[in-house]
Amino acid sequence: MSEIVYKSTLLDRDAIRRAVKRIAHEIVERNGGVDGLVVVGIRRRGVPLAERIAQYIEQIEGRAIPVGALDITLYRDDFQVVTKQPHVGKTEIKEDITDKIVILVDDVLYTGRTIRAALDELIDFGRPKRIQLAVLIDRGHREFPIKADYVGKNVPTSETELVEVHLDEIDETDEVLLAEKQP
Amino acid sequence: MMLKLANLTHTSYIIDNVVVVDPVRNTSYPGHVAIVEGRIDAVERGRAKEASLPIYDGGGLHLAPGFIDIHVHLREPGHEYKETVASGTLAAVAGGFTAVACMPNTNPAIDDPSVVEFILKQAKIAGRARVYPIAAATKGRKGEILSEYHELVAAGAVAVTDDGSPVASAEMARRVMEYAAPLGIPFIEHCEDMAASGEGVMHEGFYSTKLGLKGIPAHSEEVCLARDLLILKSVRGARFHAAHMSTCGSVALIRRAKEDGLPVTAETAPHYLCLEDKDLVTYDTNKKINPPLRGEEDREAMIEALKDGTIDCVASDHAPHAAHEKQVEFNAAPNGSVGLETMFPLLVKHLVKPGHMTLPQALALITNKPAQCLGIPGGTLARGVPADLVLFDPNEEWTVRADALHSKSRNSAFIGHAVTGRVKHTLVDGVSVLPAKVGV
Amino acid sequence: MNTRKHLLGLEGMSAEEITRLLDTAESFKEVSERPVKKVPALRGMTIANLFFEPSTRTRISFELAEKRLSADSVNFTVGGSSVSKGETLRDTAENIQAMKVDMIVIRHSAAGAPHFLAGLLEASVVNAGDGAHEHPTQGLLDMFTLRERWGNFDERKVVIVGDVAHSRVARSNIHGLVAMGVEVVVCGPPTLIPMNIERLGVGVESDLRKALDGADAVNVLRIQKERQAAGLFPSIDEYARVWGVSADALKHAKPDCVVMHPGPMNRGIEIAQDVADGERSVILDQVTNGVAVRMAVLYLCSGGAAIESEEEQTTTEAKTTKGKQVA
Numbered sequence A: 001m002s003e004i005v006y007k008s009t010l011l012d013r014d015a016i017r018r019a020v021k022r023i024a025h026e027i028v029e030r031n032g033g034v035d036g037l038v039v040v041g042i043r044r045r046g047v048p049l050a051e052r053i054a055q056y057i058e059q060i061e062g063r064a065i066p067v068g069a070l071d072i073t074l075y076r077d078d079f080q081v082v083t084k085q086p087h088v089g090k091t092e093i094k095e096d097i098t099d100k101i102v103i104l105v106d107d108v109l110y111t112g113r114t115i116r117a118a119l120d121e122l123i124d125f126g127r128p129k130r131i132q133l134a135v136l137i138d139r140g141h142r143e144f145p146i147k148a149d150y151v152g153k154n155v156p157t158s159e160t161e162l163v164e165v166h167l168d169e170i171d172e173t174d175e176v177l178l179a180e181k182q183p
Numbered sequence B: 001m002m003l004k005l006a007n008l009t010h011t012s013y014i015i016d017n018v019v020v021v022d023p024v025r026n027t028s029y030p031g032h033v034a035i036v037e038g039r040i041d042a043v044e045r046g047r048a049k050e051a052s053l054p055i056y057d058g059g060g061l062h063l064a065p066g067f068i069d070i071h072v073h074l075r076e077p078g079h080e081y082k083e084t085v086a087s088g089t090l091a092a093v094a095g096g097f098t099a100v101a102c103m104p105n106t107n108p109a110i111d112d113p114s115v116v117e118f119i120l121k122q123a124k125i126a127g128r129a130r131v132y133p134i135a136a137a138t139k140g141r142k143g144e145i146l147s148e149y150h151e152l153v154a155a156g157a158v159a160v161t162d163d164g165s166p167v168a169s170a171e172m173a174r175r176v177m178e179y180a181a182p183l184g185i186p187f188i189e190h191c192e193d194m195a196a197s198g199e200g201v202m203h204e205g206f207y208s209t210k211l212g213l214k215g216i217p218a219h220s221e222e223v224c225l226a227r228d229l230l231i232l233k234s235v236r237g238a239r240f241h242a243a244h245m246s247t248c249g250s251v252a253l254i255r256r257a258k259e260d261g262l263p264v265t266a267e268t269a270p271h272y273l274c275l276e277d278k279d280l281v282t283y284d285t286n287k288k289i290n291p292p293l294r295g296e297e298d299r300e301a302m303i304e305a306l307k308d309g310t311i312d313c314v315a316s317d318h319a320p321h322a323a324h325e326k327q328v329e330f331n332a333a334p335n336g337s338v339g340l341e342t343m344f345p346l347l348v349k350h351l352v353k354p355g356h357m358t359l360p361q362a363l364a365l366i367t368n369k370p371a372q373c374l375g376i377p378g379g380t381l382a383r384g385v386p387a388d389l390v391l392f393d394p395n396e397e398w399t400v401r402a403d404a405l406h407s408k409s410r411n412s413a414f415i416g417h418a419v420t421g422r423v424k425h426t427l428v429d430g431v432s433v434l435p436a437k438v439g440v
Numbered sequence C: 001m002n003t004r005k006h007l008l009g010l011e012g013m014s015a016e017e018i019t020r021l022l023d024t025a026e027s028f029k030e031v032s033e034r035p036v037k038k039v040p041a042l043r044g045m046t047i048a049n050l051f052f053e054p055s056t057r058t059r060i061s062f063e064l065a066e067k068r069l070s071a072d073s074v075n076f077t078v079g080g081s082s083v084s085k086g087e088t089l090r091d092t093a094e095n096i097q098a099m100k101v102d103m104i105v106i107r108h109s110a111a112g113a114p115h116f117l118a119g120l121l122e123a124s125v126v127n128a129g130d131g132a133h134e135h136p137t138q139g140l141l142d143m144f145t146l147r148e149r150w151g152n153f154d155e156r157k158v159v160i161v162g163d164v165a166h167s168r169v170a171r172s173n174i175h176g177l178v179a180m181g182v183e184v185v186v187c188g189p190p191t192l193i194p195m196n197i198e199r200l201g202v203g204v205e206s207d208l209r210k211a212l213d214g215a216d217a218v219n220v221l222r223i224q225k226e227r228q229a230a231g232l233f234p235s236i237d238e239y240a241r242v243w244g245v246s247a248d249a250l251k252h253a254k255p256d257c258v259v260m261h262p263g264p265m266n267r268g269i270e271i272a273q274d275v276a277d278g279e280r281s282v283i284l285d286q287v288t289n290g291v292a293v294r295m296a297v298l299y300l301c302s303g304g305a306a307i308e309s310e311e312e313q314t315t316t317e318a319k320t321t322k323g324k325q326v327a
Helices: A013-030 A046-061 A113-123 B084-095 B113-126 B149-155 B171-182 B206-211 B219-235 B246-261 B275-284 B296-307 B343-352 B357-365 B367-374 C015-031 C056-068 C089-098 C113-120 C136-150 C168-179 C208-212 C225-229 C234-244 C282-304
Strands: A002-012 A037-042 A067-070 A101-109 A130-138 A148-153 A162-165 A176-180 B013-022 B027-036 B039-045 B055-057 B062-065 B067-072 B097-102 B132-134 B186-189 B240-242 B263-267 B387-401 B418-428 C046-051 C073-078 C103-108 C124-130 C157-161 C183-187 C218-219 C259-260
Touching: A002 A067, A002 A130, A002 A148, A002 A162, A002 C046, A013 A046, A013 A130, A013 A148, A013 A176, A037 A046, A037 A113, A037 B240, A046 A067, A046 A101, A046 A130, A101 A113, A101 A162, A113 A130, A130 A162, A148 C113, B013 B039, B013 B357, B013 B387, B027 B357, B039 B296, B062 B357, B067 B084, B067 B367, B084 B097, B084 B113, B084 B418, B084 C183, B097 B418, B113 B132, B113 B149, B149 B171, B149 C218, B171 B186, B171 B219, B186 B219, B206 B275, B219 B240, B219 B246, B246 B263, B246 B296, B263 B296, B263 B367, B296 B343, B343 B357, B343 B387, B343 B418, C015 C136, C015 C168, C015 C282, C046 C056, C046 C089, C056 C103, C056 C124, C056 C136, C056 C282, C089 C113, C103 C282, C113 C124, C124 C136, C136 C168, C136 C259, C136 C282, C157 C208, C168 C183, C168 C218, C183 C208, C225 C234, C259 C282
Parallel strands: A037 A067, A037 A101, A101 A130, A130 A148, B013 B055, B013 B062, B067 B097, B097 B132, B186 B240, B240 B263, C046 C073, C046 C103, C103 C124, C157 C183, C157 C218, C218 C259
Antiparallel strands: A002 A176, A162 A176, B013 B027, B027 B039, B062 B387, B387 B418
16 A cells, blocks of 8 residues: 655644534524434544534524434445445434435545435435535545535645544544645 | 387387385385286396397386276276276276276176176277176175176176175175185175165264265264174185275274184275365365265274285275266265276375385285285286286376376366376286376 | 355354454344335346245345345246256356356255355355255344344353254354354254264253253254154154243243244244244344345355455545554
């Protein structure tokens, strides 16, 4: 494997908190409240972000909103390409999402393939009124016609660069790093 | 300038520059052999001196009496798609065997002099190894009516057996031994209690349990052997030979019988010396054999029994089956492995190299000793006997490959097995019977 | 990391791999609870269900698993062995190969038939039961059902009762449970306990009540009536009296002892009516879990495959820490 070299910190702990809080505000504002709102995180790091967004929304509106988790492994489009099968996590969507507004949450938006898989999986659970996408980082290089509705930070990157999101719940630290693969 | 053995044309000549292996005298030495009119004239130490005869260069190879296999299925008549007398004797000479005794489980069985004569005629046409037919002990090998032993022996049969299956009833086994006794021919028993074997397909033990295959208990062989040895005690003049012994219990029974002075001889097969039931974990049908590959202690007992003489000799139980018959479910596959072309190098690899016995001792197991068991000639370097000889390199290491076998069937239990020792020339009546491509 | 192309048996499978398989099955169980019980994971894959021996429930369970993974499946139901049709198993195998099948699920009355196919074919082979050898997916679903009840396998005792000699279910359960550190005791008429089975790491006890002493689960094997015809035990009545699992016999086990049966049951023979339908019975859970376990097995064997314990990200695999470089 090629070497990975750290280049810079894109967001620190405070910046992440501010970005997530702002996204929560935007969601409430754009949807005129929290009626019919369901937040669904994409495994793995979209899930803690979804939970944080839901908490902030609760702080703002004083009402708890349902949170779900989506594992898109079984909906991936590179199944015939990979030689080994990735770990299958559990999808947990307890709420009926039909006629709801689903806020899909992921850490990094890149090619858009993960979101495509997530959309396919979501509609197998019901027919939402609307699906909106929230991401912490949008790093460009889209391969599908997919656009985020809420973005924590836009980061222009090259394809050899990596964006690494670390969150307390999984990585025991809050930070977003830019790194580069050395040839 | 010495001639090349590959171009042998004379019937009277000297093979010089060889290591003579004499299994009868249990010795080996550098020497040369003079052959006159296809018979051994002299076997002497050192290099040849006079040049009254053409001299061929043995190239430092080992020279021994041609090997003898007293348990071979040539499948002709009736199962020519598996093997014929011609293809089987070609496999024999490729393995260094100058004589084979063939089993009567053909179709029709060798229960009539005409079948004996047919086989001998086919052997003569093939012109490779000598063939000694073994007649069916009972008509059609059904265990009901005795075959005509006097007629069969007159035609050339050398022993009787229902091999492939046992003579099932004690009463019939007694009659076979009684009727064969005055003819001086041995009764060869395939020791198996068919009810005890049931639908078994491998040795019963831990591995049959693990593999979920029905087991054949060791006592299936031992019960039948014990029965025959008890009968043998009371039949005057009978000779008894136990075929393909596989269990340590059988060894104990034979050891006891020999101590009691009973006229019993016994053979085992190479697969019982170097394979075990645990080798079936891949469900390889080529290793499905009857009696089945046994456990570790049985295998070790077999080697000990050869060392102390309890088991007299080794025979291949060469059992050809067509590929389509073996490429089926383990349960459905027929029993048996071809063995003529692998027996000698397996004995070198598993008896000589680990130090269980010397090379002349190991060769005795496939030369003079089996000849004595059946009472057939061969297996010696005595003056005046037909020059049935084999020349081999005892150290050449090679790996058994199915496509290199000369038998019509390639169902070898030893495919992929590393062996030591390779036959280079086989002579019958002083004439080379090995095609040029063999051994390459 | 373990790679696995075929599932021929549970023999030799590590506790780690079994755990991963069961974990994966848990994720698949959730799929069966969705409104759309189908994921596109094996889209475009062709799976042949090759049943040389009739088996309605195992075949349906595999078929459901395949359909829920979006695989295309075809069923070949052939009576008896290939030989009975005048064809070799090799012919059968090569025909399937020629049809470009990606995976084969095989049930055969002959032990070793799946191994034979695995040795010949490029396709993945999943053993759906071979003779008296193994039935690995049944072993896994039994273990899945137990783990669902227990949480883990620590300090547990499982008794397997019945015709162990002819049972592939018993062998797969033994291999799997022993690997997980479970105490396993087999119990049945001595004529139906195969030679040296204790070398697989199990206890042997012919007295059912003694065997059940302190048991956390009992797996009741189906008794085939033809074994009685073969003289291996004298009568169905005596079998039911001595080795039939009744409420009375279960008094010797732990109060919460789980009762399993691979089906189909002979009610009133190897298992009493009230036990089969009782609250300790998990027999229908076994059937439900069978689909999830088979989905996990098919999924994991499908891609040339591997089972990975660590999280795997769609974007990056290496982890960077600030100031340090980790390749």
